[in-house]
Amino acid sequence: MSKEAVFMQGNQAMAEAAIRGGCKMFFGYPITPSSEVPEYYAQVMVERPEENIVYIQAETECSAFNMIAGAAAAGHRAMTATAGPGFSLGQEAMSYMSAAGLPGVVVQIMRPGPADGEILPAQGDYFQITRGGGHGDYYTLALAPWSIQELVEIMQESFVLAEKYNNPVVVVSDAMLAKLRESVVLPDYTDNEAAPEEKHNTLTGAKGRKRHLITTCGFGAVQWNQFNNDLQKKYAEIAANEKRYESYFMDEDPDIVVVAFGAYSRVCLSGVKMAREAGLKVGMIRPISLWPFPDNAFEGLDGKQFLVCELNAGQMVQDVKLSVKNKDDVHFFGMLGGIVPTPKEICAEIQKVEVK
Amino acid sequence: MKVVYEAPKINTGVPTTYCGGCGHGIINRLIAEIIDEMELKEKAVLLWPIGCSCVNVNTMDIDQLCCLHGRGPASGTGMKRANPDNLVIVYQGDGDMVSEGMAEIMHAAIRGEKFTVIFVNNAIYGMTGAQMAPTTLLGQNASTAPGGRLVVNSGYPVKMAEILAELPGTVYSERVTVNTPANIIKAKKAIKKAFELQMKGEGMTFVEVLSMCPTGWSMSPVKACEWVDSTMTEIFPLGVVKDETEGLKQQEEAAK
Amino acid sequence: MNQVKIDFERCKECGYCIHYCPKKVLVKGDKINKKGYFAAEVAAPEACIACGTCARVCPDVCISVYKDVE
Numbered sequence: 001m002s003k004e005a006v007f008m009q010g011n012q013a014m015a016e017a018a019i020r021g022g023c024k025m026f027f028g029y030p031i032t033p034s035s036e037v038p039e040y041y042a043q044v045m046v047e048r049p050e051e052n053i054v055y056i057q058a059e060t061e062c063s064a065f066n067m068i069a070g071a072a073a074a075g076h077r078a079m080t081a082t083a084g085p086g087f088s089l090g091q092e093a094m095s096y097m098s099a100a101g102l103p104g105v106v107v108q109i110m111r112p113g114p115a116d117g118e119i120l121p122a123q124g125d126y127f128q129i130t131r132g133g134g135h136g137d138y139y140t141l142a143l144a145p146w147s148i149q150e151l152v153e154i155m156q157e158s159f160v161l162a163e164k165y166n167n168p169v170v171v172v173s174d175a176m177l178a179k180l181r182e183s184v185v186l187p188d189y190t191d192n193e194a195a196p197e198e199k200h201n202t203l204t205g206a207k208g209r210k211r212h213l214i215t216t217c218g219f220g221a222v223q224w225n226q227f228n229n230d231l232q233k234k235y236a237e238i239a240a241n242e243k244r245y246e247s248y249f250m251d252e253d254p255d256i257v258v259v260a261f262g263a264y265s266r267v268c269l270s271g272v273k274m275a276r277e278a279g280l281k282v283g284m285i286r287p288i289s290l291w292p293f294p295d296n297a298f299e300g301l302d303g304k305q306f307l308v309c310e311l312n313a314g315q316m317v318q319d320v321k322l323s324v325k326n327k328d329d330v331h332f333f334g335m336l337g338g339i340v341p342t343p344k345e346i347c348a349e350i351q352k353v354e355v356k
Numbered sequence: 357m358k359v360v361y362e363a364p365k366i367n368t369g370v371p372t373t374y375c376g377g378c379g380h381g382i383i384n385r386l387i388a389e390i391i392d393e394m395e396l397k398e399k400a401v402l403l404w405p406i407g408c409s410c411v412n413v414n415t416m417d418i419d420q421l422c423c424l425h426g427r428g429p430a431s432g433t434g435m436k437r438a439n440p441d442n443l444v445i446v447y448q449g450d451g452d453m454v455s456e457g458m459a460e461i462m463h464a465a466i467r468g469e470k471f472t473v474i475f476v477n478n479a480i481y482g483m484t485g486a487q488m489a490p491t492t493l494l495g496q497n498a499s500t501a502p503g504g505r506l507v508v509n510s511g512y513p514v515k516m517a518e519i520l521a522e523l524p525g526t527v528y529s530e531r532v533t534v535n536t537p538a539n540i541i542k543a544k545k546a547i548k549k550a551f552e553l554q555m556k557g558e559g560m561t562f563v564e565v566l567s568m569c570p571t572g573w574s575m576s577p578v579k580a581c582e583w584v585d586s587t588m589t590e591i592f593p594l595g596v597v598k599d600e601t602e603g604l605k606q607q608e609e610a611a612k
Numbered sequence: 613m614n615q616v617k618i619d620f621e622r623c624k625e626c627g628y629c630i631h632y633c634p635k636k637v638l639v640k641g642d643k644i645n646k647k648g649y650f651a652a653e654v655a656a657p658e659a660c661i662a663c664g665t666c667a668r669v670c671p672d673v674c675i676s677v678y679k680d681v682e
Contacts, residue, residue, distance in 0.1 A: 025434070025437065025438060027433075027434065054437045054438075056433060056437065056467070058430065058433075058463070059459045059460070059462075059463035060459055062427070062430075062459075063427070063430040063433075063459060063460050063463065064430075066423070066424060066427035066430035066431045066434070066460070067430045067431065067433050067434035067437075068434060069423075069424075069427075069430075069431050069434065070403075070421070070423075070430065070431030070432060070433060070434025070435035070436075070438070071434035071435065071437065071438040072434070073421050073431070073434070073435060074401075074434065074435045074438035074439045074442070075438070075439075076438040076439075078434060078438070092424055093424060093427070096424050196438070196439065203401045203419040203420070203421055203435065203442075204401075204419070204439060204442070205397075205398045205399045205400065205401065205418075205419060205439075205442055205443075206397060206398055206400075206417065206418055206419050207398035207399075208398075210417070211416075211417050211418050211419050211420065212419050212420075213413055213414075213419070213420050213422075214420070214421045214422065215404075215410070215413055215420070215421075215422035216422060217406075217410055217411060217413075217422055219411070
């Protein structure tokens with residue numbers, strides 16, 4: 001497989017990476033800014049029959065998420081890509097898949113809400129993604145890449161992680177990362193997938209074994225209490241193992257720490273560099289796992305000032321406040337509606353922060 | 357002594373949670389008998405709805421998936437498309453299919469998904485306490501239609517066997533019931549035919565089963581059986597609504 | 613003699629087997645099972661023709677039927 005970089009759109013590169021990662025089943029509903037992903041799968045189904053793609057355009061996102069659940073229960077990798085309104089429709093199924101131990105992978109390409117909103121970059125679905133947008137005590141592992149290169153690698157890894165933990169994984173993108181084109185080295189085809197019958201509790205027909213059952217109905221308080229305690233153990237294991245972040249200039253003991261995620265963090269990093277050129281001691285922390293939130297990135301940073309930059313009204317900032325000793329040291333710069341501040345504007349915000 | 361009848365082999369012996377006289381009990385048993393007779397235990401996956409039936413997961417020794425309310429045809433799509441050789445049985449009730457899951461069942465039929473749908477129509481919501489279903493008859497009493505269903509609020513009962521038969525993706529649609537010994541035999545024939553068509557690679561196959569709900573209808577079980585004949589079948593006539601089997605056979609011959 | 617066996621504890625007193633038996637072999641019993649039902653019981657075993665109808669109308673898989681082949 002060639003290791004040459006190609007110039008590719010985020011959505012399309014992600015779809016190609018997923019196909020090479022063994023995900024041959026895509027169930028989706030067109031919604032901007034995610035539609036290139038189902039289109040890519042549909043095209044590959046027709047043009048590259050050797051890939052054995054199953055692309056079903058579901059009637060609604062609600063149905064698509066449940067199709068993923070069925071395919072995952074049958075032991076096959078399956079995914080969808082959607083945006084805020086569609087992800088909202090799938091929340092019952094997210095709760096279901098997490099409880100049922102089904103390793104579905106969902107790409108959430110955020111756009112500004114609430115409601116129908118716009119089709120521009122946004123990060124206003126952070127709460128929905130990290131707090132468990134559906135009902136009940138559950139979590140999904142959520143990973144937010146910032147470049148197409150990181151996106152394609154995380155895309156392939158998400159299937160492995162979903163199967164490792166028997167839990168859905170959300171790959172967090174946004175309209176910016178989805179639509180931009182840049183240089184990417186596409187990952188190779190993987191062979192890290194077990195056969196359906198070898199996977200955890202799959203429904204492939206009770207051949208030579210006891211029947212498998214997947215149910216999320218409670219059978220009384222004692223049983224349901226135990227079921228939930230077991231789920232919490234699963235989430236604790238994910239939380240212990242999957243916190244991820246990157247830091248920039250943090251070894252220089254900066255006074256101000258910008259915190260940002262996703263493609264927008266690249267804009268913020270440019271702003272950080274501008275502020276450094278202006279003489280300020282600034283660094284940046286970029287959470288990659290949104291859940292579990294990498295609170296460990298903030299250890300030993302007491303006394304610094306944090307500027308959380310998000311394309312929303314203030315969501316990740318709450319997790320940053322929980323991660324530091326003094327929440328008064330945490331400042332926020334938000335932007336709504338799909339407007340993306342320039343590095344200059346971010347630099348100006350950094351310069352406003354009073355260093356103690 | 358020759359065995360005339362014994363419990364299906366795939367039955368685990370765990371008793372059902374159904375009320376006495378519930379049609380679900382007979383329908384579940386027929387499915388188990390057919391899986392035994394067709395030796396499909398190792399291929400069968402049963403998808404349960406949300407309703408009275410889904411707490412009976414421990415009664416049969418086959419793979420099972422409890423789906424979200426109404427989403428059986430969607431989960432079944434994922435499952436059958438993933439493993440086309442499995443016998444995928446999508447079991448649904450009236451609230452599950454005709455209300456919550458109307459989009460899912462329609463589009464499964466539109467796409468011609470190659471699984472079998474067993475639709476248990478008892479014209480009421482049993483599990484949640486006898487509320488009105490989309491298939492509740494006009495004038496039939498329900499907790500959310502006290503005094504009887506009215507057109508002005510709730511429209512007319514929905515005839516799924518006919519609606520789905522209109523869609524080209526449905527290759528077989530029949531309405532049966534389980535209220536008498538003779539009707540039980542016909543119901544079993546219909547379900548078996550549906551399974552046979554599925555194993556031949558045809559789809560979608562649909563069997564609507566009018567089912568007794570003595571508790572929901574506030575009747576004794578035997579009276580409930582009579583009510584099916586006297587009242588339900590007037591609105592939901594029994595019989596084959598669509599059968600493409602001959603057409604499919606001809607296609608097979610032509611292809612040879 | 614043909615045999616009908618009814619699982620006493622499984623029966624929910626729906627009455628189908630009694631109602632549909634063509635030979636009036638079965639009746640509602642006078643003993644209550646653990647679920648609180650008067651389970652059906654065989655009253656006239658000699659009349660049984662082993663048609664299997666009782667077993668095939670039973671929603672609870674309570675009934676087994678055997679034919680005397682001598």
